[in-house]
Amino acid sequence: MALDIDVSRRVGPRDIAVRIQSVAGITALFGPSGVGKTTVLNMIAGLIRPDRGHIQVGDTILFDREQSIDLPPHRRDCGYVFQDNRLFPHLRVRANLLYGRRGPIAINLNAIIDLLGIGCLLDRWPATLSGGEAQRVAIGRTLLSNPRLLLLDEPLSSLDGSRKAELLALILEIYRQTAIPILYVSHDERELSALNAHIIALAGH
Amino acid sequence: MMTSLSPEEWMIISLSLRISIVAVLAVLPAAFALAWILARWQFPGKLLLDAAVHLPLVVPPVVTGWALLLLFAKNGPIGSWLFDWFGISLLFRWTGAALAAAIMALPLMVRALRLSIEAIDRRLEQAALTLGASPARTFLTISLPLAFPGLVAGMILGFARCMGEFGATISFVSNIPGETQTIPIAIYAAMQSPGSEMLVARLALISILLSLGALIAAEFLNRKITGRKLDDGTRH
Incomplete structure (x- = not known):
């Protein structure tokens, strides 16, 4: 599925x-902190309206200023994994995972739970999870909403060294199994080379 | 002193409870809507709406009661309309007492609800939207549950205010035993008649117990809701 964003x-x-x-695969939005990478993801997800331009994922136009198309965020099917995970504090892990569940999905619930290694967390409250656990649950919740595009905003930023490598391998595995295009935001070049991503540099003005 | 309640006392207490509960439940949707508008919307005249909502808090209650009397009298602008179309009048009725209590409780409830609405993490609402939840579903499953502690606090605060309401009630619907004679009005009336010291003391004690009970119930409920998320499953 091609991305066409301007x-x-x-x-x-x-x-x-x-x-x-970008034709498909993993695209990385790269640039120093504060350059507006998260703003770009928010525009794609529909949380911020661009001043001009268009956003197209595959055949679907999410936003086009000239054609006055502006899908609301809940109709864009953009799976957004936020930097701060944003799990719902009043719902247990299981309910968080199932919150946006829509079928038919590319990968089923049990496969996602196995893949992310979160089977033992299902009955816990988000407040009791470690940073890495919460981030994996957030990824699982997003995958279960059957997104057409996965937006990952510095998903490794809250993790330490060995956990970073683990989650990076996991993201590659998710892409291999689901083939959902990924837009990955980072300010760390090493992550991007590990993902073998198509890199778009965002420069400051 | 505290033997069983006399029929008269029971009538006064149950009337007070009925008026307060009906008033809080009836005004809750309006209070929530006003709190939501004040917390989330930006519009010209917002300050004016805010001031209007707070008016019953700062105006002498007797004046509020007098204004209600003017509005809801049979020839008043709202009262004549109610009477012509529905054949009802709130004057000297317990429903009028509930209206007066609701108006007096409104500002306190709006304040509590507004604080809890402003405390909702809007990033969680955004997350729900990106997961495909409609704005209505996001409101019902994310915003409302997160505002729930404030909702409970607002209702208890409003209930306590209704139970204590005196000035607006007595000037709007007067003091009619069995219809508008709530606990505070009954205490005041008993204080005027010699030999009723015991009735005054008993009613005063009951009103203290009821308010205390409401506070404890609210605290208990709040702990049950917010506490459980950290209590369990902390094993690693």
């Missing part, structure tokens, strides 16, 4: 602009 938005004194044209 958007910009003025945030304060800066212009945040990005152009992504």
Whole structure:
């Protein structure tokens, strides 16, 4: 599934602009902190409206200023894994996982639980999870919502060294099993080379 | 002193409870809507709406009661409409007492609800939307449960305010035993008649116990909701 994104938005004194044209696979949005990478993901997910441009995933136009198309976030099917995991604190892990569940999905619940190694966490409350556990649950929750595109916002930032390598391998495995295109945001070049990603550099102005 | 309640005392207490519970439940949707609007919307005149909601908190209750009397009298703007269309009048009825209590409780409830709505983490609502939940489902399954402690607090606060309501009630619906004579009004009336010291003391004690009970119930409920998320499953 191809990504065709060309958007910009003025945030304060800066212009945040990005152009992504990518056939499939893992695309990485790379740049220093504060350059607007998360803003780009928010525009794609529909949480922030771009000033101009268009966003197309496969055959579906999510946003097009000229054609006045602007799908609301709940109709965009963009699986967004936030940097701060955003698990629902009043729901147990199981209910969090199933919150956005929609079928038919590329990979079933048990396979996702096995893949992410979160079977023993299902009855826990999010407040009792470690950073790595919470991040894996957040990824599982997003995958179960059957997204057309996976947006990962620095998913390794809260993890320590060995956990980073583990989750990186997991992301590669998710891509291998589901073939959902991934847009991966990071400021760490080593992560990107490990993912063998198509890199889009976002420069500061 | 505390033997069983006399029929008269029981009538006063059950009337007070009925008026307060009906008032809180009836005003809750309006209080929540106002709190939501004040917490989330930006519009010209917001300050004015905020001030209007808080008016019953700062105006002397007697004045609020007098204003209700003007509005709901049979020839008043709302009262005549109610009477012509539905044949009902709130004057000197327990429903009028409930209305007065609801108006007096509204600002306190809006304040408590607004604080809890403002405390909702909006990033969680965004997460729900990206998971495909409609705005309505996001509201029901994320926003409302997260605001629940404030909802309980607001209802208890409102209930306590209704149970204590005196000035607006007595000037709007007067003091009619069995219809509008709530606990505070009965205490006041008994204080005016010699030889009723025991009735005053018993009613005063009961009102303290009821308020205390409401507070404890609220605290218990709140702990049960917020506490359980950290209590269990901490093993690693």
